[in-house]
Structure formats: structure tokens, C-alpha cells
Amino acid sequence: MFEMKPLPYAPGALGEYMSARTLEFHYGKHYKTYVDTLNKLIAGTQFDHLPLEEIIQKTYGKAEYQAIFNNAGQVYNHEMFWNSMTPNGGGAPQGRLAEKIQEAFGSFEKFKEEFKNAAITQFGSGWAWLAVDGGKLKIIKTANGDTPIARGVRPLLNLDVWEHAYYLDYQNRRADFAENFLQHLVKWPESD
Numbered sequence: 624m625f626e627m628k629p630l631p632y633a634p635g636a637l638g639e640y641m642s643a644r645t646l647e648f649h650y651g652k653h654y655k656t657y658v659d660t661l662n663k664l665i666a667g668t669q670f671d672h673l674p675l676e677e678i679i680q681k682t683y684g685k686a687e688y689q690a691i692f693n694n695a696g697q698v699y700n701h702e703m704f705w706n707s708m709t710p711n712g713g714g715a716p717q718g719r720l721a722e723k724i725q726e727a728f729g730s731f732e733k734f735k736e737e738f739k740n741a742a743i744t745q746f747g748s749g750w751a752w753l754a755v756d757g758g759k760l761k762i763i764k765t766a767n768g769d770t771p772i773a774r775g776v777r778p779l780l781n782l783d784v785w786e787h788a789y790y791l792d793y794q795n796r797r798a799d800f801a802e803n804f805l806q807h808l809v810k811w812p813e814s815d
């Protein structure tokens with residue numbers, strides 16, 4: 624049985640950039656449904672009692688386990704997403720991560736452009752990610768419940784670009800949502 628992980632801030636703490644109403648629905652309805660559905664799907668199966676990452680890796684690419692993969696991926700992705708934001712977040716990272724971003728993308732501005740582009744061009748539902756692949760920082764986009772850890776790629780942070788993540792606050796303006804995420808919400812990881 625998986626339990627819902629607590630939201631690391633109050634639903635209203637992200638201000639105008641992500642409203643309490645959006646987070647209440649997103650955390651309390653969408654995320655809850657993924658956790659509940661995953662628990663139902665794995666009860667009494669070989670996946671019961673396995674860690675989440677192992678369930679994701681063992682069900683990846685297997686048609687008969689697609690529903691388990693989708694829900695396990697979405698539980699993982701949302702738990703990373705809650706922790707990819709913080710009240711008064713955003714702006715450029717400091718220290719080693721700043722250097723690595725400079726190395727990988729040329730500049731922080733270039734990184735922002737590429738990350739926003741991934742968020743905007745993910746067709747339909749999915750996620751934009753900053754991840755470490757083979758020791759290098761990369762920007763990745765995934766569809767639906769897919770997640771980089773299925774393929775052994777280690778994500779550092781993500782942005783949910785399913786419409787349920789932004790529609791109440793931004794309607795169709797996904798680009799504005801991605802911009803505000805980087806300017807005002809993103810929580811850079813402490814170490815990479």
C-alpha cells in the first residue's frame with residue numbers, strides 16, 4: 624500500500640502562480656486517484672510490496688502491465704513535482720548546479736529557453752524534466768505517465784504539463800505557466 628506523500632507547503636502558498644484551487648484539485652483529486660488506483664491494481668500481485676521505482680522499471684514497455692506503469696509513473700512524477708516547487712522559488716540556481724547548467728546549455732537563459740520549449744512542445748499530456756543522463760544534464764519531455772526513471776535516467780526536477788496542472792489558472796497558456804514556474808516556483812535541488 625502506498626500512502627499519499629504530504630504536500631510540502633500549504634495549497635495557497637504558491638500565490639498567484641499556482642492557486643490553492645489548482646493545488647487542491649491536483650493534489651487532493653488527481654494525485655489521490657493515481658495512488659488509490661495503483662494500490663488497487665497491485666493488490667495481491669507480484670508488484671505488491673515492491674518499491675515504487677522497481678514497479679516502474681518492471682512494468683515499463685509491457686503491454687499487460689500498462690495500467691500499473693501509468694499509475695506508478697504518475698505517483699512518482701507527482702511526488703517529484705510537489706518537491707520541484709517552493710514558495711518564493713524560481714530564478715537562477717547557485718553553486719555547482721549553476722556551473723553544470725552553464726556547461727550543458729551554454730547559459731541559464733539558454734537552459735530556460737530549452738526547458739520552456741520542451742514544456743510547450745510536449746504534444747498533449749506529459750512532463751518536462753531536468754535530468755542526469757550518463758553524467759550529463761539533459762532536458763527531457765515524456766508523455767502521459769511516462770517517467771525517465773523507467774529507463775535509468777535520474778531526474779532532478781519536473782514540470783507537469785497536463786492541462787489539470789494549469790488550466791484553472793492559465794487556461795490554454797501553457798507557455799505562461801512554464802515561464803512562471805521557472806521565474807517564481809522552481810526549487811533547485813540541493814545537490815546534483
Ligand code: MN
Pocket residue numbers: 649653701783785787788
Ligand atoms: Mn498532474
